[in-house]
Amino acid sequence: MHKNTTADIIRRSKLTIVLLAALFGIVTLINNFTDYTAYAEYIGRIISMSATEGNESRRYRAIDSNLFHHRFYWAIITLETIFTLSCLIATYQLYRKLDAPCNEFHEAKKFAIIGLTTAIFAYQMLYVTILNEWFDLEYSAQRNAFDWAQNNIEYMFLGLIYLVAVKDS
Template identity: 40%
Template structure:
């Protein structure tokens, strides 16, 4: 433990946290591929706004086409696969550069940062902004992923800042 410096420990922590978020992405992907029907139903209800009838003046925003539901769901799945792949490749690149110079380790963060910003797009922009603000998802008693998405963003956003910070010497 005497030859483990704080700088080296911070590098290991960045790698571990990127691995954690990549593992989370793998579990989400597994769920989307093995239980497509349940998750599709979820997306369909949010887009159809069929359980958010408190404000009927907003119902013009609803997307009721099953074909569009599938396409939007596949877009979300594609983004989740992309962010997961970037996060895992990013963790690998960080690990490969664990003993590199500070500049080289910092440059190895690119894939991680791309993965994290895509993750923020999925869970913040798609679910919290579009799902809540456009499709009124937060008023549904059953089909509401607002809090779930917020918890993910609450992990990803600080992680993005932590990984981006140039603390290595």
Template identity: 45%
Template structure:
């Protein structure tokens, strides 16, 4: 009852894993659009640094303008929409080329790879690097997404490597 080869299973696994990250992106987008106030409050506290240790040497980094909070939050939402759209498109192209030649399947990975790179930018650069290192998010007892973002990057980075690597024949 062995209907699929290992190469076919590998191709399907790449499509399925891209579907998972696309679904995650859709859920995050839904949350940001339907619960804007709660997510905005989170961004506002992180950017204001009002729940971290009061350190005069670091407090100059705080952004206290609500207008800038909204703009930065909308930038994050826009990046999430972009990565989700690219991952969905990438999933579609991978699925469409599931039985194509190895070269065609490999070329179909473009949107998936770009989408995953944008996702890494959002969750690693924006949240872990800027949020934690610049705005000291990790010091907040209430508004700390360091571990949440790390878990996402821990999924996305290996997925990027797995999708990008050319192991299909």
């Protein structure tokens, strides 16, 4: 029978955090593909700055190219796919190494680190830096994805810190 030591519970909690990130990625990708048109149009409205208010002096930043809008959206989808697949692989690897020696469990974290870091990069760079800061997402009259992206960054960042900084014996 397996004993539930603190180290065992810490390992399982790390596995759970990575699994939840993977499940979030799966649902996000399902939404991106099943409602592609709506999300692509939303990204297009942000990049074209057609729904922003009070930023006439920054309107020169707008890009009206439909092709660019779709390519930018596909960049988001690509990074979300990388993060999701990495977290799924990590979930499997961490599960397999739950009872392994500390160094083996630690090595099983590689894909989790890649996945969570990719998610942080995607949401920070694409949503916060580019869509919000450059294309003024925060001034959009439409649904505001800035808070959504910030929540994702916080979860992934805290999960990453916990994954690598808390000793799992």
